[in-house]
Amino acid sequence: MNAAATPATPAAKRPAGRGRNLELPEHLKAYKGVWVFIEHDRGHVHSVSWELLGEARKLADKLGSSVGVAILGGPDEKLEAFAAEAFGYGADKAYIVHDPVLLGYRNEPFTKGLTDLVNKYQPEILLLGATSMGRDLAGSVATTLLTGLTADCTELNIDPTSRALAATRPTFGGSLLCTIMTLAYRPQMATVRPRVMAMPRAEEGRSGEVVQETLGMVESSIVTKLLDFLPDATSNQINLPYADVIVSGGKGLKNPENFKLVFELARVLGGEVGATRPCVQAGWVEADRQVGQTGKTVRPKLYIAAGISGAIQHRVGMESSDVIVAINTDPNAPIFDFAHYGIVGNALQVLPALTAAFAEHLGKRRRLVA
Numbered sequence: 413m414n415a416a417a418t419p420a421t422p423a424a425k426r427p428a429g430r431g432r433n434l435e436l437p438e439h440l441k442a443y444k445g446v447w448v449f450i451e452h453d454r455g456h457v458h459s460v461s462w463e464l465l466g467e468a469r470k471l472a473d474k475l476g477s478s479v480g481v482a483i484l485g486g487p488d489e490k491l492e493a494f495a496a497e498a499f500g501y502g503a504d505k506a507y508i509v510h511d512p513v514l515l516g517y518r519n520e521p522f523t524k525g526l527t528d529l530v531n532k533y534q535p536e537i538l539l540l541g542a543t544s545m546g547r548d549l550a551g552s553v554a555t556t557l558l559t560g561l562t563a564d565c566t567e568l569n570i571d572p573t574s575r576a577l578a579a580t581r582p583t584f585g586g587s588l589l590c591t592i593m594t595l596a597y598r599p600q601m602a603t604v605r606p607r608v609m610a611m612p613r614a615e616e617g618r619s620g621e622v623v624q625e626t627l628g629m630v631e632s633s634i635v636t637k638l639l640d641f642l643p644d645a646t647s648n649q650i651n652l653p654y655a656d657v658i659v660s661g662g663k664g665l666k667n668p669e670n671f672k673l674v675f676e677l678a679r680v681l682g683g684e685v686g687a688t689r690p691c692v693q694a695g696w697v698e699a700d701r702q703v704g705q706t707g708k709t710v711r712p713k714l715y716i717a718a719g720i721s722g723a724i725q726h727r728v729g730m731e732s733s734d735v736i737v738a739i740n741t742d743p744n745a746p747i748f749d750f751a752h753y754g755i756v757g758n759a760l761q762v763l764p765a766l767t768a769a770f771a772e773h774l775g776k777r778r779r780l781v782a
């Protein structure tokens with residue numbers, strides 16, 4: 413079917429000012445400020461919320477506007493403490509909703525809570541983490557508000573001409589980066605994966621204003637019921653996005669048995685093990701270890717890539733690492749174009765040599781400290 417000939421929403425049914433009209437409708441011009449949805453679970457704020465706050469502060473400063481945070485949760489949850497932390501990371505105002513139906517994440521009450529806040533306070537930009545919760549919530553909030561949502565962004569800017577949010581994300585399997593602007597819609601929504609943006613520095617003593625709101629939703633009107641929290645039996649506690657050191661292996665390791673060389677070096681360095689997609693697809697390592705466009709985004713202090721070619725889909729997930737060391741037999745491998753240090757050599761020999769050298773060096777240091 414020709415999409416151009418039969419648009420999903422016929423022009424006559426589109427809300428006024430939407431569709432092909434790229435001018436911001438008059439009634440949306442009142443939208444001001446940059447907001448971040450603060451994601452928390454059982455007493456802990458997800459770090460992606462603070463990473464987004466750092467970005468929100470930069471965007472708001474460019475627009476000359478303020479930063480707000482939306483914090484939704486149960487009656488006894490410490491949302492005010494989260495707000496105090498948010499002020500330190502750059503928020504000016506915290507919009508808090510306590511309600512029994514908001515104890516534990518469920519799509520319906522959180523969608524209502526967040527859309528109510530947006531409709532009342534009209535932020536220009538709304539950012540959420542591209543986590544399981546953030547993706548679920550962003551989609552339903554954007555649909556309810558009939559606004560645009562750019563998912564999985566890697567960069568956020570303000571377009572100098574339109575002053576709209578310019579949200580950049582990989583497309584066409586990661587081979588292109590596209591910048592998306594939702595000129596005629598407010599709020600402009602975007603999700604960003606954990607670790608894509610840098611963690612901002614908290615400013616001690618910085619304060620802000622707290623605004624308390626109510627939800628007005630009864631439990632009986634919600635279809636989903638939260639029965640219990642169960643630990644994820646499939647999760648083996650791999651915390652790739654927040655590891656300081658990652659040793660990753662690729663197809664150059666030849667077989668799953670050789671992956672133990674990667675594990676040994678990671679163990680000696682106190683780091684995590686990552687992998688490329690072909691290694692995960694071949695069943696050499698768990699899917700949770702995949703780094704890249706369809707895996708995790710990481711930002712460690714040290715990323716060692718062994719037998720990895722450096723394809724764009726892998727690169728987008730790890731290129732923000734502080735120091736990248738590549739080990740590859742091919743001196744023309746693309747990974748050497750962006751690695752900080754390169755070792756042209758056989759990973760099956762280089763990895764054990766590095767493991768032995770680090771074990772000796774770190775062992776000596778520990779003896780000295782003792």
Ligand SMILES: Cc1cc2nc3c(=O)[nH]c(=O)nc-3n(C[C@H](O)[C@H](O)[C@H](O)COP(=O)(O)OP(=O)(O)OC[C@H]3O[C@@H](n4cnc5c(N)ncnc54)[C@H](O)[C@@H]3O)c2cc1C
Nearest residue numbers: 662663664688689704705706707719720721726740741759
């Ligand atoms: C839509 C889409 C999404 C994708 N998402 C991801 C993703 O999230 N993550 C990801 O990683 N990939 C992803 N890919 C796959 C990606 O395109 C590449 O195919 C993949 O990253 C290549 O993995 P590799 O480097 O392990 O293997 P290869 O590209 O085969 O590279 C192996 C490298 O090892 C080197 N080598 C060989 N022997 C040795 C040795 N003994 N010692 C040292 N070096 C050696 C070779 O010179 C070569 O450079 C995606 C692809 C698509 C189409």
